[in-house]
Amino acid sequence: MTGVPSVADLLADPLLGDARTLAGHAGLGRPVRDVTIHRGVLAPVDGHLLLCAVQDVTPAYRLDALVRRAQEAGAAALCVTADGTARPPLSAVRLADRLRIPVLWAATDDPFRLALDLTLRVWAPEVTRARTVENLLRRLTTRTAGPELIAAARTVLAADVSLVTPDGGAIVGDPVVPDTLRPELAVPQRTPGLLAHPVHAVPSAGHLPGGTAPVTAWLVWPFERADEDRADTVALGLALLEPFVRSWLAGARTRADHDSAVRRRLLAEVVTGRGTVSREVVEQAVALGWRLEDWHVGLAVRAEEPPAADRPGTVPAPLLAALSRHGVATQAVAEGDGDWALWCSSGPRPADDEPRLLLRRVRRALAELPASWRLVAGIGRPRQGPGGLADTLTEARNAARLAAARDVRPSVEHTDELGVGRLLAAWQQSDITRAFAETALAPLRDPDHAHLLTTLRVFLEHGGSAAATARALGLHRNTVAARLRQVRERLGVPLDDPSNRLALQMACRALTTP
Structure with missing residues (x-):
């Protein structure tokens, strides 16, 4: 054994994940050296987790008697096993609290299987680890998408595994509490309360042989308590999960890069062709979800200090997420480093108060993004059809130029509220x-x-x-x-x-x- 688990360690393990502690909380730190099933006669069981059926402690006075006998025999804890319909005794177990011996209540349909699994967990954790790894590998080989991979790991490892960005933001699952992850150390990390495994980028053509590929994400497991064996099992599971997640991220990146190039080219053709776009362009737009014949409202966003892009030529995910949180659903194309063209489409003409509402939403969304980006944005007027899309994006860019002349950041301007500003914009260009x-x-x-x-x-x-x-x-x-x-x-x-x-x-x- 790599270490002797305590009663509290076993309670934190998935094997006893549904168990309840009825009494004796002060003794949860007792070490557990073995597991024994109670069969009526109680021999010395020094450091054992004693399992008994609910019939052995019913009525309630029998529980008091067994608690005293278990304490005298040296048991680490007493665990009552019951099916899902049984209920623990209602009487308080004051004796267990006074003797500081934990009394646990575990709902299970197969107490003998629970006893076997707990025995392996105590005596041969490497067997439990091997079974877990085999089960995880079997599940991962049938899945390709990131959310499916993380869900499989959560189920098999019985751990809240998440995939996060290098700065701790959530990709799949939950974000990491700030300062708990050290992204500058591109190695597996084990700190109190967090297990983390780096997901390295797929080496590119210019990557130096023997060098370390950059970290694109982290697999993390935040926990409240885990003994060494439990942590080793989850750490091995994260290491096994990493190449599958890396392959998924690489494929997603390739598809995104291709999609970004297609979007830039297609938008250029729409703007150039205006109202006379070809049938091929229309078909490609439909494939991307663009509704060219609808009404459009253009949104031009520019970062004077753009963030370092993991994928150059793409619109930052935080920008799209912030807009979405404020009800602004857009199509988006990266036109350059820190220059992004976005637009909202709708079948009917937008309501008269929509420009003012959109202006407020965009301002609130940009205010949530890092101030270091120094964002400016412009919003065009509602326009219909492919030619209208070109016109509203042009108006949005002009409005963004006027927004850039303001001293505050972020700065957002709407074409309808510019007034004389539209005339000045034409003059200064x-x-x-x-x-x-x-x-x-x-x-x-x-x-x-x-x-x-x-x-x-x-x-x-x-x-x-x-x-x-x-x-x-x-x-x-x-x-x-x-x-x-x-x-x-x-x-x-x-x-x-x-x-x-x-x-x-x-x-x-x-x-x-x-």
Whole structure:
């Protein structure tokens, strides 16, 4: 034996998972060295778990007598076995509490099988482990999907196994409590309360031979109590489960990468063709679940500091999940690093109050995502058909550009609420405005004077207030005043003239708009 389990360890084991402790809780730490079935005559049973039938302790006074005899014989605990219809005695077992001997009540239809399994668990845990591994392997070979694999492991191991991301987020099952997993250590981990096994990525073509593939996920089992033998069994089960989960993740990644490429190409064809998309494009759109003839509302989302993508060219799962939680069901296509095009489709035309509701939902969803992403988003107006999809996505991108000009993050704008902003968006994207911006702001565009250009942009966006500019930049007002003097000198333009400020503000926005 690798270790002697205690009564509490056996209670935490699936073999006694449904057992109840009626009395003697103070003795749950007693070691169990063997298992004995009570047959009327009680010989010395030092350190044994004593099993008896419910008939041996009925009526209640017989339970008191057997508790005293078990304590005198040195038993570690007394376990009463009963079928599913029996009920424990209602009288309190004060004697067991005083003698500190645990009295357990286990519902079972086969007490002899329970006795055999418990004996193997105590004397030969490696046999129990081998049976568990064989059963798990048999089940895993008939399953391919991740949820099915995890469900099989949960059933066979009788453990709440989950598949989580490197930062502990749930993929299948439950998330991990923060700080309990150490993702920087790409090895199996066993800490108080958690068992974790890394799921490594399938080596790519550029992977160095002999090197360690990166960890893409973790198989985890959080537990309250487990002795060494129980933990060893589950750890072996997680190691056996890992290659099956790795194969599933690799297949899912390949399908997702292919699907992402198809989506980007198909959206480009819809936007280019507008109302004259080919039948092939329509068929491919239907296969992806796109309803091109419906009404669409475009949503453009941009991350100024995009997260490190496990699969480049895909829309981050946290973004889609956050939108879904707030009732925004979308189709999504990654258009670039940190640039994502999304849209909602519906058969009937959206209600008049839908734009305002959608705006609130998107703002709440983006507010749940990491602030370090620095998200901006724009929402288009409802449009119908393939050409309408192209138009609403264009409006959404324009609205996102205006949202990027705001100082707060995340920032979300809706085309219907932009008003004059739509006109300004068209101006700042025009070639004339860009040419003016490059000429007018040329004295501030070299690296040595980038801080002056930033100060000017913030000053103009804050209505020409030096105090607000100082607060936004975290500078002293005198520093801002000195920088503005340098801006005036280099540009040769007075900043107190409203027309000059408007022209320079448009120029600054034109330079910062992609």
